[in-house]
Amino acid sequence: MTEEQINTFYELIKDIIENEEYCRMQEYRHHLHSSTFEHSIKVAYLCYRHYLKHGIRMNPKELIRAALLHDYFLYDHHDKKNKTGMIHLIKHPKIALENAVRAYPDLSRNEKNAIKRHMFPLTVIPPTSRCGWLICFYDKVAAIDDCCMHMKKNKIFKNKINFNIS
DSSP: OOHHHHHHHHHHHHHHHTOHHHHGGGGSBOSTTOBHHHHHHHHHHHHHHHHHHHTOSSOHHHHHHHHHHTTOOOSOTTOGGGOOGGGHHHHHHHHHHHHHHHHOTTOOHHHHHHHHTTTTTTTSSOOSSHHHHHHHHHHHHHHHHHHTTTSGGGOSOOOOSOOOOO
16 A cells, blocks of 8 residues: 555544544454454455455445444453353444444444444345445454464564554
């Protein structure tokens, strides 16, 4: 991505990633080697890169917001106190959507659909938009990368962008 595209990406994510409640996601381990915060930014970055490369007709702001909010469930699903276990895989999209709507009431129908259905095929009903399908796909790509981060040569997201919020 060009510097201008990186700056545009940052402008699209800034209002969400600088939100105090959203930043709490840094505290929650998501996959083996990432927080929910890191994972969500990675999904947004991969979706945006795909959007730029392929010139897909869609609203990039909707794509980025839905990607950032797709795992906005605000708890550590690995913590035994939460007792979510495997049911987390099916229930967290609904919780993420509820949190997203509360924090960002102006979410579009596409954004809501993408958040709610990003776990397809586990959630049975597939996304209904290109935005939803991209998030669904890149969520899986990012999850695999998160789990394989220790194998540096396989890493697809090479920290090209500094997301230090402090």
